Each structure stands twice: as structure tokens, then as C-alpha cells.
Amino acid sequence: MLGGTTDTRAGDVAGVGHTGNVRIAIGPRDDGLIALVDPDAPGQPLAAVPAGELPATVAAFERDESPRWVWSDTRQWYPKLLAAGVRIERCDDLLLAAAILDHSTDTATVREHGAAAAPAWIARLRAGQLAPAPAALGTALFDFDDFDGDQGGAGAPGPSLDEVLAEDARQRALTADSARPRAMRLLLAAESAGALIGAELHAAGLPWSREVHERVLETTLGPRPRPGAKPEHMERFAAAVRRELEAPGLNLDSQLEVLRALRAAGIPVESTSRWELREHEHPAIEPLIAYKKLARLASANGWAWLDEWIVDGRFRPDYVPGGTATGRWATSGGGALQLPKLVRSAVVADPGWRLVVADAAQLEPRVLAALARDEAMADAARGRDVYRGIVEAGVVEERDQAKIAVLGAMYGATTGDSGRLVPRLARAFPRAMALVDRAAAQGERGGSVTTNLGRSSPLPPASWREVQQRASEPEASPADERRARSSARDWGRFTRNFVVQGSAAEWSLCWMAALRSRLAAMEPSANRAAASGPVFEATPHLVYYLHDEIIVHTPAERAEEVAAAVAECAAEAGRLLFGDFPLDFPLDLAVVDSYALAEG
Incomplete structure (x- = not known):
């Protein structure tokens, strides 16, 4: 390993470390029922229920046992539970864990000495991982009776309970025999906590004002154009470019045509990047840059985006925890990881609620x-x-x-x-x-x-x-x-x-996992945010994550308590991962009504 010497450090972050001994695996049986079993005693099922009864069954076990749930893929199971008002504290996501265990140098020796390879269903689920989870689409989110055990995407059957149990046993053996078992257990727990958070971010949604967003678009682009037409301000800049380049039929959305026109006007460019364009003096340059900027806004966050992604005052992107090689997240729709500053003013807390925005200052140099x-x-x-x-x-x-x-x-x-x-x-x-x-x-x-x-x-x-x-x-x-x-x-x-970057992603996961548990334990508020759904309408909850930045939506009376918890959990994550090494992880922290007001 070329990182630090974690094995792991003393201590635990609530909701990350394995704080209890109860584990319950979930999976479909051949008879169509969903079975809940103790992986160490699979012959004695704890329950076997129709899919429609699963949320109530899970809720009862969660209340009485606070177990670690073992399942194939959080993105397939958890959204349905959240829609039914059921939140769980911890899980083992076998799909995410396999991606780590089957490629880590810490398990290389075990794998080289005959450890079993990942089953075929892992590869099948991973191949469809970047597609929106079926449970997050349309009415399927609210209809547990439609669940049929199809969790592979594209019609492929998901793993059975027996396959889930076999994979859980394989992964536990790999972890136990790895070079640093405690560190690996923490990583897998943090990764699984991230999977829960990703599903919860979608379920709660990021508060979004359509009115503010439309005002930004109209100010920047002009009135909403008719279908197939360009916004007014884009057309004005396009006309200026065509005039200055003496190219009346120029299609400014074609890079090839624009490059040809620029070169014909004596501007020797290799690309249309803003940086290269600004190296040249010509009256077409500034309107071309302005057009490209507006085109990006209209395409990425314009009226079509607003119609598709903002529903009932919430932006609900599909997060893919662990979606990149380093462990950073990806999204499979909505562009949540690339929200331009121009539209952040539309991220507005509900009445009587506030946004706690926190950004870990220079996280990667500190992690280094x-x-x-x-x-x-x-x-x-x-x-x-x-x-x-x-x-x-x-x-x-x-x-x-x-x-x-x-x-x-x-x-x-x-x-x-x-x-x-x-x-x-x-x-x-x-x-x-x-x-x-x-x-x-x-x-x-x-x-x-x-x-x-x-x-x-x-x-x-x-x-x-x-x-x-x-x-x-x-x-x-x-x-x-x-x-x-x-x-x-x-x-x-x-x-x-x-x-x-990968170690910084681990810190962020531990930070969020600790904070998630702290927020869930806070007293409910009488002031409800109904659009956040049955699990989150009365308590502070995470609503956004971008690498080293988070947003919590909180009842106004809890805002200062939440801000303190955010900072305390950052410090806890540092101690968990790096022990007593004398380094702090300060935050740029703001309590605001609009995301735009938090920008320094």
C-alpha cells in the first residue's frame, strides 16, 4: 500500500463500523416470497413474506434488532423501503463490496491462493449499474406488489437468497484473510453507508424553486423559446458571430463548421475552447464565447432539464455511489455533480427550514x-x-x-x-x-x-x-x-x-455516514417538509453531496445544532481514519436559505 498505515485507527463512527452482531440477509426464494435469514443460521428463516409485506417486516426488525442488512444491491432494495417510510441504519451492499474486494491489493494473496471468484450475477448487476435503478423510475417506486425479484436490469433475474448467502460468505472470508482486515471492514461498511445515503438523497430530493430557476433562465437566455428555436439571447450572439465571420449560414452548434469559419477569417485555432479563443483578437471571439456559455446552460440546465428533473419542488438525481475508480460518486442522470453556480440560487430551503452547506477546505492536500x-x-x-x-x-x-x-x-x-x-x-x-x-x-x-x-x-x-x-x-x-x-x-x-483522491473519498464517506446517524437521532420538528417524503419530512437530512461538499436541509430551529454536528463529524472522520496524527479538517460552513448565498 502507498497510503498511510491505517489498520484501522481506534474508535468508530456511528453507522459506519459494525456496531452490532445481528446480521439479516434478504433475498427472493423459489416460492416467490422474500426471505429474511441470519447468514450464520440460514436453515432457520427469521421471516418469509410477500414483497408487499417486506417494508413492515423490515421496520419491525430495524426497531427491535437494529441489524446490518445484507443484500445484493442497495439501489434495488432500499428505494422501495424509503417510499414506504422505512429507514434502515446500516447494510452490507454485496455489489459494491465485490468491486473493492476483487481488485484490492490487500486481498491479492488470498485470491491468488484459490479464493472463489465473484459469481456471474455480480458482473451482470455491475454492467447495468449506471442505469437508473428500476425502483427509482415512475410508479414502480411506490408499488411493492410489482416486485418480482428482477434485479439484474434489462430483464435479467436477480440473485436468489442462496446466491446472496454464498456471496456474503465469500466476501467475509476475503475480508478476514485480507492484509488489513479492520481497515477493509471499515471501507466496506463506509461504502455500504454511502449506498444508503445515495438512495436517501434521491428519496428526499434537493429543494428546488422552479420560479427562481425560470427567472434565471429568462434573465440569462431570454423568454422561453418555441419548440425547436434557440433562446433570444443566444440568437443575438449567433447573429453577431455570423456577421463578424462573414458566414451567414454558420451552424454555431457544429464545432467543425465553427473551426472552418474561424480559420477562414484568419484565426489559427485548433479548438473552440474558451482559453484558446481568448488568445486571439477578433470581433467574433467574445460573442462566440458568450454563445457557447449560454448554449451550455440551455442544454444542461434549461427549460427541458427543469421539466424533466424538478418535480414537486425537488431535484432527485440518480446517484451512483462508488461509480468511479477512486470511489468518487457518479450520477446516471440529472447532472447533480455539475450544478453551475448560475442555477444554485434555485436551491432554496422550504419555508421554516434552512440549508446547512459545508465544504471541506482543501481536503486532498490535508489527506496527502x-x-x-x-x-x-x-x-x-x-x-x-x-x-x-x-x-x-x-x-x-x-x-x-x-x-x-x-x-x-x-x-x-x-x-x-x-x-x-x-x-x-x-x-x-x-x-x-x-x-x-x-x-x-x-x-x-x-x-x-x-x-x-x-x-x-x-x-x-x-x-x-x-x-x-x-x-x-x-x-x-x-x-x-x-x-x-x-x-x-x-x-x-x-x-x-x-x-x-481515493483516500479523500473514504474520508467523505465516513464524514457523511457519521452525520447521517446524528441527524436521524435528532428530535422531529412540527414544521414539516412534506416533499421530502415520509422518512425525512420532520428531521434534518442530507440532500446533496459533491466530493467534499454536502448540504443538509433542516428545520430552522435545528440549524445551529446541525451545523455543530457537521463540524464534529468531520473531526470524527479524521480521527477514525488517521488516528492521533495532528491534522484538522476545517470546513467552510454556512447556514443559509439559498445555496447561492453559501458561495464564498
Whole structure:
């Protein structure tokens, strides 16, 4: 492992660690009933019920036993429970766990010595993972009687109870025999907690004012156009571009046509990126940039988006926890991870409620310091802006230089300002730089690196290895060798950042999981947010997550309590993952009525 030395640290975050001994597996039986069993005593079912009775049965066990539920895929089971008003505290998501266990370097020795491979249903579910969960579509969300055990997507049957139990046993054996069992258990629990949170974010939804959003669109784009027409302000900029380029029939939505027209006007561009366009002086440049900006808004968050995604005052995107190699989330619709600042004013709390917005300040540099146990870098970060701390330590002269140096170190930049500044960083913080350098070297050799808790990077594709092999052959040309060096460096940059970004994602999961439990324990409010659904209408709840930023929707009278809990859980996550290493995780925290008001 190229991260820290977690095994894991002492302590536990509520809702993350395995705080009880009761485990209950759920799965369909051959007779069509949904069975609930103790995985250690599968021959003695705890219950077997029709699908329509499952929410009440789960609710009863949750109330009396607070078990860890074991199921195939949270995105298929949990939305139906939430729609019926049932919240659970913890689960084991076998689909997400398999993705970690079957690729981690911490389980490599076990797998090499004959551990069973993942069953076929895991691959089948993973192949359809980026599609919206069937339970999140249309009326199926509210109709448990339609459940037929079809959980594979595209008509493929989901795993039976026996298959769920077999996979649970396989995963427990892999975990127990892994290089760091406690760290792996924490990672799997955190990943599963993330799956619950993803489903809950969809169920509660992000409060959204259609009126505010429409006002933004009308101010920025002009009145809503008729179907098939461009908004008024876009048409005005388009006309200016055509006039200045003397191209009356130019289609500004065709990059090929725009490039051809720009070059015909004597503007030698290779792309239509804003950065390259601004390098040239021509009266067509500014209206072209303005058109492209408005086109992005109209396409990504315009009226069509508003009609499709905002229902009953809520934005309910389909999150995919663990949807990227590093463990960061993805979405399969709605663009929740790319909300432009222009439309954030439409994120408005319900009457009598507030938004608590928290952003972990410079999370990845702090995680790098903790992973490397670099006390000098931790000293520069403690209680302040990391980049200003680096300036005050005398490493560089200006904050912007510090930021360029740190990002260059984590992303492998070797030219320009980064190439000049990174060596200074290496002299000041040798342990941190050594960690990312080792990760890069491992990637350049075609190896895998591993995060703090045990998620490992994928190996390079066969095409990469073919390039490396070709360069090592006797008849290899200088071009072959250059191509091999370039592709090796590219993969090294990926692994260099993977270990930091993946460990930061683990911190975020532990932060949210701890906070989720704290919020659920707060006293209900008489002031209801009915659109948030039966589970969340009376208590503070998470409504948004973006890498290192969260939003909690809370009754106004609980706002300060929630803000304190958000900060306390950030500190708890740091202690859980990095023990007593002297590093803090400060937050930019705001209690506001609108998301736009939280922007610094």
C-alpha cells in the first residue's frame, strides 16, 4: 500500500463500523416470497413474506434488532423501503463490496491462493449499474406488489437468497484473510453507508424553486423559446458571430463548421475552447464565447432539464455511489455533480427550514499530509488555509504559487510554473512528495496502488501493455520508445492522484455516514417538509453531496445544532481514519436559505 498505515485507527463512527452482531440477509426464494435469514443460521428463516409485506417486516426488525442488512444491491432494495417510510441504519451492499474486494491489493494473496471468484450475477448487476435503478423510475417506486425479484436490469433475474448467502460468505472470508482486515471492514461498511445515503438523497430530493430557476433562465437566455428555436439571447450572439465571420449560414452548434469559419477569417485555432479563443483578437471571439456559455446552460440546465428533473419542488438525481475508480460518486442522470453556480440560487430551503452547506477546505492536500504522516505539511495546514500556510512556512512567496505547486505534486505536472515550484515543495515536505512519487512510479511500471483503507487502482489496459512491450523489442523505433515513455508517465499521473483522491473519498464517506446517524437521532420538528417524503419530512437530512461538499436541509430551529454536528463529524472522520496524527479538517460552513448565498 502507498497510503498511510491505517489498520484501522481506534474508535468508530456511528453507522459506519459494525456496531452490532445481528446480521439479516434478504433475498427472493423459489416460492416467490422474500426471505429474511441470519447468514450464520440460514436453515432457520427469521421471516418469509410477500414483497408487499417486506417494508413492515423490515421496520419491525430495524426497531427491535437494529441489524446490518445484507443484500445484493442497495439501489434495488432500499428505494422501495424509503417510499414506504422505512429507514434502515446500516447494510452490507454485496455489489459494491465485490468491486473493492476483487481488485484490492490487500486481498491479492488470498485470491491468488484459490479464493472463489465473484459469481456471474455480480458482473451482470455491475454492467447495468449506471442505469437508473428500476425502483427509482415512475410508479414502480411506490408499488411493492410489482416486485418480482428482477434485479439484474434489462430483464435479467436477480440473485436468489442462496446466491446472496454464498456471496456474503465469500466476501467475509476475503475480508478476514485480507492484509488489513479492520481497515477493509471499515471501507466496506463506509461504502455500504454511502449506498444508503445515495438512495436517501434521491428519496428526499434537493429543494428546488422552479420560479427562481425560470427567472434565471429568462434573465440569462431570454423568454422561453418555441419548440425547436434557440433562446433570444443566444440568437443575438449567433447573429453577431455570423456577421463578424462573414458566414451567414454558420451552424454555431457544429464545432467543425465553427473551426472552418474561424480559420477562414484568419484565426489559427485548433479548438473552440474558451482559453484558446481568448488568445486571439477578433470581433467574433467574445460573442462566440458568450454563445457557447449560454448554449451550455440551455442544454444542461434549461427549460427541458427543469421539466424533466424538478418535480414537486425537488431535484432527485440518480446517484451512483462508488461509480468511479477512486470511489468518487457518479450520477446516471440529472447532472447533480455539475450544478453551475448560475442555477444554485434555485436551491432554496422550504419555508421554516434552512440549508446547512459545508465544504471541506482543501481536503486532498490535508489527506496527502495525513497519508504520508508528513508533520511539516500538517503544521502548514493546521487551523488555516493550506496554501497560505505553505507561504508562511517560506516555501513559496504567494498563495497562488502554493496552490500550483500542491496541485502539480498531486497531478504530476512537470512543466511551466508547476515544474518550477514542485521541487520547492519536495524540499519542504519530503514525506508527502515521496508518497505521491512512489505511487507514480508504481503506475509507470504498470502496477496498482491502494488507498488508506484498501481500494486499489485498476491495472492499465491491454493496449497500454502492448505499447510498453513494443518499445522493449529489438526492432523498436525511437517513436515506439517515446510513445511508451509518454503512456507510462500518463498512467503514473493517474496512480499518483488515485491514492490521494481515493483516500479523500473514504474520508467523505465516513464524514457523511457519521452525520447521517446524528441527524436521524435528532428530535422531529412540527414544521414539516412534506416533499421530502415520509422518512425525512420532520428531521434534518442530507440532500446533496459533491466530493467534499454536502448540504443538509433542516428545520430552522435545528440549524445551529446541525451545523455543530457537521463540524464534529468531520473531526470524527479524521480521527477514525488517521488516528492521533495532528491534522484538522476545517470546513467552510454556512447556514443559509439559498445555496447561492453559501458561495464564498
